[in-house]
Amino acid sequence: MKNSELIQANIKNLTSLWKTAGIPFDSYVKGSDFDYCLVPNSDWPNRLWFNGEIKNEKTVRKALDIMRSTSTDLVLPVWDIDDSDGYHEQLEANGCTEQFELLGMSLELADPFEEQGRLDIQLVSSEEKAKSWAEIYPEAFGYRISPEILLKTFGDINFYLASYQGQPVGTAIQFNTANVSGIHGMGVIPEMRRRGFAGKIMKHLLNQAIETGKDYATLQASDMGKGLYVKLGFEEQFSLKHYGLESGK
Template sequence: MKETIDLINVNIKNLTSLWQTASEPINSYFKEPKFDYSLIEYSEWPNKLWFNQEINKNTIALAKEKLVSVSTNLTIPYWDIHNSNSFEILEQNGFDLKFEQTGMSIKVNHLFTELKTLSLKKVSSEKEANLWAKLFYKSFGYFTNPILLTKSQKNTNYYIAYDQNEAVGTGILHTTNNVSGIHSVGIIPEQRRKGYAEQIMKLLMNQSIKINSDYITLQSSDMGKGLYLKLGFEEQFTIKNYALPQRV
């Protein structure tokens, strides 16, 4: 039980560290007593507000006050880890549930067979950052300011997936201590149903093993969960993502 709790905590730590790492170099990460938030203008990702403790009416009121004071919409992830129904406080205060994810992790000690034609290219130039942002938008429908990719690369690698010379998708590998978090594995619509997502995952997992990570974590949509279970990941907790209705 303790190991499960620890894995949940390191999963959340890796995720929030990614948001902080992406936004801090451009002075867009902010820390309040009850919550942290990333607010980047001209970008839809990461733009999150996350709590560092169990929520209550007071913390929600403070967060709501902050959200209505800024012009950029922020998503609030709620970690369903407290064995309570405190998420109901969000709903009672006008927040809408946008989507849910599942926190998952795996401890691996063997390399996966890689598809020879598929490769990952680390983003290392402005041109590649622009291409990554374009692929990310086509895959997920969220705009990311390309400047984030060139400013936050100390522990974060942004990858473009190529089938020979054709760009087909994206991925992020973010490391915190002995944990590798896999994020934003996306395939552009015209290249889906060809097995690329699985191959990208295997490449990223192999990279994690090569840098001696003890665990690999991710946050799955319902669509991706079957693939991650197939690769050996275990489900551990639910993330409910909320937002205030957009102001006109």
């Protein structure tokens, strides 16, 4: 797959994940210029994203009107795959501020990774496990994902709970589109970091992708996780900046 095609596949996996999470709640709205979804009692996905290039300032204002009208904050992601400086200027001129940035990365899958014991990684398939997953997720990431999302998307999105000596320590989300396996929400609670657990979770997910015949794995990395992903063979593709409305705008 050409690099440009792989970038689009990475973005498609991410936006399809948001869409899939929102549909069971009747909260996914598709538009000509942008889509958005807003799940109640959850901080995620709660995204508004443009379909292709931001055409003009009118499109930006229309999107921001939607963001201002919601009772829960929406986050607006912009991927830097072309000359997007103008996009950022338009957003900032209309009351947005950059909140955080992630790095789009991909890996061509080949041989399975060696997995060693000590960590129990299970697919969430019960209400009890969904609640445990949702309880520790904010410890790793600082925001909430409702357990209702896990329960209502069972079979469409794979949520994994990692436990050590019977105690939940980490989470992960795996979502497949075409020949791509997207890895999302992979984190370990702070007190259990630096024990190699993140690497074990990643190898398990990558092996799952290989077993299901996927050709590529994609993700969006924070600065904290980038080193691990590079070590596993992932390559940088694009930056993904996330915007929110300034207070009072």
